[in-house]
Amino acid sequence: MTTSLDTPVAAEALPAAVERELAAIQIVDIHTHLFMPSLGDLGLWGIDELLTYHYLEAELFRSSRIGPEEYFSWPKTRKADAIWRALFVENTPVSEAARGVVAVLRAFGLRTDSTDLGEARDFFAAQQLDKHIDRVFALAGISEAVMTNDPLDPDEAPLWERGAERDARFRPVLRLDRVLNKWADHWRVLEAKGFAVDEAASAGSLSEVRRFLSGWCEKMQPAYMAVSLPDTFRYPEDSLRGRLLEGAVLPACRDHGLALSVMIGPRYQVNPRLRLAGDGVGKADLRALEHLCAGFPENRFLASLLSRENQHEFCVYSRKFANLMPFGCWWFLNNPSIVEEITRERLEMLGLSFIPQHSDARILEQVIYKWRNTRRTIAPILANSYRLLADDGRAVTVEEIRRDIARLFRGNFEAFTARG
Ligand code: FIX
Ligand code: ZN
Numbered sequence: 001m002t003t004s005l006d007t008p009v010a011a012e013a014l015p016a017a018v019e020r021e022l023a024a025i026q027i028v029d030i031h032t033h034l035f036m037p038s039l040g041d042l043g044l045w046g047i048d049e050l051l052t053y054h055y056l057e058a059e060l061f062r063s064s065r066i067g068p069e070e071y072f073s074w075p076k077t078r079k080a081d082a083i084w085r086a087l088f089v090e091n092t093p094v095s096e097a098a099r100g101v102v103a104v105l106r107a108f109g110l111r112t113d114s115t116d117l118g119e120a121r122d123f124f125a126a127q128q129l130d131k132h133i134d135r136v137f138a139l140a141g142i143s144e145a146v147m148t149n150d151p152l153d154p155d156e157a158p159l160w161e162r163g164a165e166r167d168a169r170f171r172p173v174l175r176l177d178r179v180l181n182k183w184a185d186h187w188r189v190l191e192a193k194g195f196a197v198d199e200a201a202s203a204g205s206l207s208e209v210r211r212f213l214s215g216w217c218e219k220m221q222p223a224y225m226a227v228s229l230p231d232t233f234r235y236p237e238d239s240l241r242g243r244l245l246e247g248a249v250l251p252a253c254r255d256h257g258l259a260l261s262v263m264i265g266p267r268y269q270v271n272p273r274l275r276l277a278g279d280g281v282g283k284a285d286l287r288a289l290e291h292l293c294a295g296f297p298e299n300r301f302l303a304s305l306l307s308r309e310n311q312h313e314f315c316v317y318s319r320k321f322a323n324l325m326p327f328g329c330w331w332f333l334n335n336p337s338i339v340e341e342i343t344r345e346r347l348e349m350l351g352l353s354f355i356p357q358h359s360d361a362r363i364l365e366q367v368i369y370k371w372r373n374t375r376r377t378i379a380p381i382l383a384n385s386y387r388l389l390a391d392d393g394r395a396v397t398v399e400e401i402r403r404d405i406a407r408l409f410r411g412n413f414e415a416f417t418a419r420g
Helices: 011-024 037-042 047-051 054-060 068-072 076-089 096-107 118-125 129-140 157-161 177-181 183-192 203-220 240-256 272-278 287-295 308-320 336-350 366-391 398-417
Strands: 027-029 142-146 225-229 260-264 301-305 324-326
Touching (some): 011 398, 076 096, 096 366, 142 366, 177 225, 177 240, 183 240, 225 240, 287 308, 301 308, 308 324, 308 336, 336 366, 366 398
Parallel strands (some): 027 142
């Protein structure tokens, strides 16, 4: 007997069916900068953190006469007050990041047009973090947030070494920017922990780094390893990074059956006066990715490219290498107009074999608007793909829509990162 789930959906009913299934899916947010409660103050939440988000700081310096040096000398609440006044009171908050704060306030039933932050501050001050996390995840429609954990971060590492309490809502990731991009500044930390390493990352160092990573894999049980790489990244390359990647990180990933996430394209600190907001973007030479995927068929690579100009060839490379999984519309690409473009092309060229989005949330409540925006942007694109399929002679069922959405927002990640 046919049920409504396996009945072909009429073309005019497709948008609503897709919206319903997207609203219902509990998404795995595969890349965030959120932290589980046992990692304490590393985890940011509340109105002052939402407003002092580096996306909004960059916009403040364009829409006010406040200079970065003066701004960064202020306490958090004064910074937040200045951003609220400049971007939400004296101007209409039309940017994606500013609209996000409005959406969060509305989600909690708070006024979105106040001239001050009194009501919002009182509300967040009254929240009990653990319950608040559950409420925020429910509002965002996510079941898990994958963190970004740095084993060389002086504030974070000791918390893990002291046995930070795990939380099923948060999955760890071993982030290796300090190891791969800043070895010269950080190799002594490993030496001080008893690893026989040296500044030149000699052969002996490589096996010691592999041992260091192995220890962290045991301790942290990460979902994957990850690194951000500049637009100038090259592979193969006779460099510290080239040697550490080939001689330590990729072998350690294989040892533990972990994928490596490569996030390629930032031009770090093009304006250091803006601090976190000071990074830019550059078009990367994707032959580095080609050489990694072809050279290490036993390794799996999650990848996200920051430059819009890299997206087409990235899609083509993803068709060439099954050990390459594209994910997300990262950072400066996380704007509806660009998410549409990238997602359309990926559906056309990769079918359902990609991970459409991650939130990159730095502040807890951001997952609410970032996933609301993603659902709102992707629903018509997916419905259009199904309409075109019906036009071509095959209507889809609700069951198929549900299966496809589960694959895009959970299954692809789970399968690609399953320890092999
Ligand atoms: O490297 C990263 O993980 C980036 O996402 C961050 O460094 C960046 O500052 C950010 O917040 C992007 O949304
Ligand atoms: Zn990030």
